[in-house]
Amino acid sequence: MSVERPSPPPANTVSRRTFLRTLGIAGGGVVVAPAFVRTPASAQETPSPLRPDPTAKRGGTLRYAVHNAPAHFDVHQSGTVANIGPQSPMYDTLLRRHPKDGQTIIPDLAWKWDIAPDGKKYTFHLRKGVKFHDGGDFTAEDVRATYERIARPPKGVVIPRTPLFSTVGDIVVLDPHKIEFRLTEPRPRAFMLGAFASGWNILVRKKTLDEHGGNLRQVMNYPGTGPFRHVSRKDKEIWIMERNPDYWNKGLPYIDRLEVYHMFPFSPELGSAFLSGKIDYARLMDPVSWRKAKEMPGATAANFNQSVIQAFWTNMNKKPLADPRVRRAIHLAMDRHALVEVVKDTAPMQVGGFVYPFHEFSTPRAELEKRLGYQADVTPAVQEARRLMREAGYGQGIKGLDFVVRDIATFKLWAVAIQAMLKEHINVETNLRVVQTSVWFDEAAAGNFDLAISAIVSTLMDPSDYFSAWYGKDGPQNYSRWTNPAFHDLANQIERELDDVKRKALVRKAEDILEQDPPLIPVAYEQIYDAWYNKVRGQNPSTYFGIYDVVRWDTVWIAQT
Amino acid sequence: MRKYLVRRAVYAAGTLLGVSLIIFVVLRILPGDPLVAILGVEGHARMSAADRVRIMADLGLSAPLPVQYGRWLVDIGAGRLGRSFFRGDTVSELILHRGPISAEIGVLALVISWLVGLPVGILSAFRPNSVPDGVARALSVLFIAIPGFWLGMLIVLALLFWFGYKAPIVIVHVWQDPWQNLQIVIGPAVVLGLAQGAYIARMSRSCLLEVIGDDFVRTARAKGLREGLVVFRHALPNALLPVITISGVLLGFVLGGSVAVEQAFGVPGLGRALVTAVIERDIIVVQNLVLLYASIFVIINVLVDLSYAWLDPRIRYG
Numbered sequence: 001m002s003v004e005r006p007s008p009p010p011a012n013t014v015s016r017r018t019f020l021r022t023l024g025i026a027g028g029g030v031v032v033a034p035a036f037v038r039t040p041a042s043a044q045e046t047p048s049p050l051r052p053d054p055t056a057k058r059g060g061t062l063r064y065a066v067h068n069a070p071a072h073f074d075v076h077q078s079g080t081v082a083n084i085g086p087q088s089p090m091y092d093t094l095l096r097r098h099p100k101d102g103q104t105i106i107p108d109l110a111w112k113w114d115i116a117p118d119g120k121k122y123t124f125h126l127r128k129g130v131k132f133h134d135g136g137d138f139t140a141e142d143v144r145a146t147y148e149r150i151a152r153p154p155k156g157v158v159i160p161r162t163p164l165f166s167t168v169g170d171i172v173v174l175d176p177h178k179i180e181f182r183l184t185e186p187r188p189r190a191f192m193l194g195a196f197a198s199g200w201n202i203l204v205r206k207k208t209l210d211e212h213g214g215n216l217r218q219v220m221n222y223p224g225t226g227p228f229r230h231v232s233r234k235d236k237e238i239w240i241m242e243r244n245p246d247y248w249n250k251g252l253p254y255i256d257r258l259e260v261y262h263m264f265p266f267s268p269e270l271g272s273a274f275l276s277g278k279i280d281y282a283r284l285m286d287p288v289s290w291r292k293a294k295e296m297p298g299a300t301a302a303n304f305n306q307s308v309i310q311a312f313w314t315n316m317n318k319k320p321l322a323d324p325r326v327r328r329a330i331h332l333a334m335d336r337h338a339l340v341e342v343v344k345d346t347a348p349m350q351v352g353g354f355v356y357p358f359h360e361f362s363t364p365r366a367e368l369e370k371r372l373g374y375q376a377d378v379t380p381a382v383q384e385a386r387r388l389m390r391e392a393g394y395g396q397g398i399k400g401l402d403f404v405v406r407d408i409a410t411f412k413l414w415a416v417a418i419q420a421m422l423k424e425h426i427n428v429e430t431n432l433r434v435v436q437t438s439v440w441f442d443e444a445a446a447g448n449f450d451l452a453i454s455a456i457v458s459t460l461m462d463p464s465d466y467f468s469a470w471y472g473k474d475g476p477q478n479y480s481r482w483t484n485p486a487f488h489d490l491a492n493q494i495e496r497e498l499d500d501v502k503r504k505a506l507v508r509k510a511e512d513i514l515e516q517d518p519p520l521i522p523v524a525y526e527q528i529y530d531a532w533y534n535k536v537r538g539q540n541p542s543t544y545f546g547i548y549d550v551v552r553w554d555t556v557w558i559a560q561t
Numbered sequence: 562m563r564k565y566l567v568r569r570a571v572y573a574a575g576t577l578l579g580v581s582l583i584i585f586v587v588l589r590i591l592p593g594d595p596l597v598a599i600l601g602v603e604g605h606a607r608m609s610a611a612d613r614v615r616i617m618a619d620l621g622l623s624a625p626l627p628v629q630y631g632r633w634l635v636d637i638g639a640g641r642l643g644r645s646f647f648r649g650d651t652v653s654e655l656i657l658h659r660g661p662i663s664a665e666i667g668v669l670a671l672v673i674s675w676l677v678g679l680p681v682g683i684l685s686a687f688r689p690n691s692v693p694d695g696v697a698r699a700l701s702v703l704f705i706a707i708p709g710f711w712l713g714m715l716i717v718l719a720l721l722f723w724f725g726y727k728a729p730i731v732i733v734h735v736w737q738d739p740w741q742n743l744q745i746v747i748g749p750a751v752v753l754g755l756a757q758g759a760y761i762a763r764m765s766r767s768c769l770l771e772v773i774g775d776d777f778v779r780t781a782r783a784k785g786l787r788e789g790l791v792v793f794r795h796a797l798p799n800a801l802l803p804v805i806t807i808s809g810v811l812l813g814f815v816l817g818g819s820v821a822v823e824q825a826f827g828v829p830g831l832g833r834a835l836v837t838a839v840i841e842r843d844i845i846v847v848q849n850l851v852l853l854y855a856s857i858f859v860i861i862n863v864l865v866d867l868s869y870a871w872l873d874p875r876i877r878y879g
Contacts, residue, residue, distance in 0.1 A: 071599050156615035235650050236833075268714070268717070278727055
């Protein structure tokens with residue numbers, strides 16, 4: 001293979017005119033250049049959109065309770081807020097969601113990014129002078145190691161976010177503070193940027209990954225660059241962190257100490273800890289305690305959307321359920337408003353269809369609630385359901401369906417209600433089988449059920465994330481084993497369509513298919529109930545979409561310290 | 562006596578070996594995949610067969626069952642109780658950190674059960690079919706019937722809504738802050754103690770009623786002793802033997818009951834750790850904690866048996 005060498009420059013002769021012109025340009029350049037050329041940037045010379053608030057008070061301790069203790073410490077391998085809740089404040093990501101609204105994507109350790117016009121290259125400019133908690137410098141090699149691991153996990157490591165980066169080919173370090181992600185084919189910008197801003201994709205040190213063979217499940221305190229540093233931890237009780245004095249975003253965080261208490265979500269224990277003032281901020285409160293907190297003087301209670309669908313699956317391998325008319329009939333036999341009401345004292349829920357009901361691509365709520373299956377008055381939907389059952393040859397109903405129920409309060413309540421609705425509306429008789437969570441997933445994966453109720457989450461609100469996981473032909477959570485070639489074609493188009501307007505139209509078309517041929521039956525969409533004492537300032541999660549991208553506590557401060 | 566002790570120790574060891582085998586087998590044959598808790602629902606759904614094999618091997622769960630059981634016994638013999646296969650914390654650390662709280666609850670519950678049960682039993686026995694006896698009997702039936710965890714939840718809610726009070730939410734040991742510690746343990750101890758106190762009241766009443774009809778009590782009264790002396794010096798010591806027996810058994814029930822009651826009060830003791838471990842299918846933690854509870858139960862029973870000889874000079878072990 002020959003390598004082309006650059007030819008030597010021609011010998012120059014400099015005329016007087018050329019000399020003077022060059023001198024003039026150079027002189028002007030000396031004057032103007034400082035405005036354009038910077039000395040090597042530090043973390044502060046590339047400021048974050050999150051500027052310290054001059055009215056905020058420094059100091060104090062935030063006592064925050066969220067979820068039970070994590071099963072391991074590897075955030076990348078996790079799919080639960082049990083990890084995000086306590087661990088996120090110790091780490092940063094490339095991009096992040098603005099803590100004000102929880103939606104706008106802003107720079108984090110990448111202070112700037114460029115996207116190639118063809119959408120196949122994402123170049124991130126990294127902050128300089130950022131240190132890991134163990135004193136190591138943060139460089140592009142750490143980003144590459146992190147994302148190589150996420151996109152192509154080593155053996156024995158399972159990362160739920162891997163599919164988000166399925167089109168990432170090479171990850172190229174251009175210089176110690178510049179890195180390029182080369183995609184094999186373009187993906188919508190919102191999708192890719194959302195993936196890079198995901199709170200799950202924390203940046204960890206290459207050295208850390210090398211030392212532990214790429215598996216951090218049992219490494220409790222691996223260094224991050226985040227606003228808080230690990231101090232101590234008591235399993236299933238508390239994780240204590242302190243302010244990172246070397247945090248790159250000078251002036252942040254405001255609070256000196258963060259105490260994260262592990263308490264089961266929606267539990268009376270969490271509610272009572274908040275109501276008795278033992279904690280300052282409670283996340284995932286049960287509705288009864290949350291309503292009490294709302295009435296409490298000196299406290300604020302907020303609810304916001306969460307990226308979780310509560311659904312039930314109909315096994316396509318069982319004959320009557322393979323018929324789309326039967327599945328649509330079951331879908332229409334649901335009184336969703338009643339189902340939300342049934343669990344209102346156990347967990348906060350809202351009505352929705354096959355696309356997150358609060359996402360811009362979904363059918364607007366007002367329009368959705370005019371559709372059969374979502375109306376407050378179920379009479380027309382039930383009539384249509386009965387007609388479909390007759391048409392499918394099951395006018396007399398179906399008997400003895402095995403209904404596998406996950407052993408969690410909401411599902412048990414719903415199972416009984418759904419059992420009654422199916423019997424009353426379309427004469428479908430079911431036998432409830434309540435099983436422990438791990439058994440449920442075994443049974444669902446093995447196809448040992450007729451009907452099965454549970455909940456699943458997605459990383460992004462973008463349909464391309466969950467369309468493949470939930471409804472895809474080989475989707476890992478397509479427990480129904482559902483296939484519909486027209487839908488799969490459409491999902492492929494949605495995944496590749498770069499124009500948002502066209503994507504939205506395609507998503508609506510996909511929704512229509514799902515309505516007629518349901519791969520699962522949406523029961524409800526979860527909401528999150530938070531409450532905090534008014535002394536906790538600097539955060540209001542009311543507009544958040546989910547709880548995975550927004551846990552950092554760097555902009556929160558305590559009014560009385 | 563020594564012979565008896567050796568025999569009891571051998572029986573106890575055999576019992577514990579049997580218990581360990583049952584726990585081990587039951588935990589392995591129960592359906593449910595511990596990897597759901599480890600990897601989360603999404604991670605579990607995306608796990609390949611090769612990943613599963615590798616992770617199970619890492620956790621030591623892919624070896625043949627007899628090998629796994631043998632390793633566990635060796636670990637116990639060496640004083641290692643293994644590690645939670647989720648977070649890598651050792652079970653011994655867990656027991657050392659949380660055990661004292663559960664032990665305090667057990668001991669305090671026993672003390673409360675005696676402090677409440679004995680006086681009530683004595684009062685009932687010496688005023689049979691009186692109003693106080695009726696009230697005492699009704700209350701004892703009530704406390705036996707009420708589930709401890711339910712009473713615990715009522716107490717927690719009442720304290721919260723009436724007084725805005727909740728006990729400390731993290732472990733504070735008695736040597737760190739006795740007052741905070743007492744707030745953690747007193748609720749569960751009272752709930753468990755009252756339930757056991759009801760049994761003790763009924764048992765001591767019936768035993769005393771039997772004893773006070775005996776000749777030696779009549780003789781004591783006939784020689785003009787005060788009623789207090791008759792009760793405490795003559796009747797009670799002779800009626801205590803069955804009460805002590807039942808106390809030993811009840812302490813075992815306190816241990817079992819503490820699992821649910823600790824959960825109701827949100828007390829971070831061993832019982833709660835056991836519940837969480839069951840939910841997470843953390844087999845290593847569950848099998849070691851259940852064996853610990855079984856060991857305590859067996860030891861208490863041996864101690865109760867031995868106490869007979871000390872309390873009743875007529876009993877001799879050979």
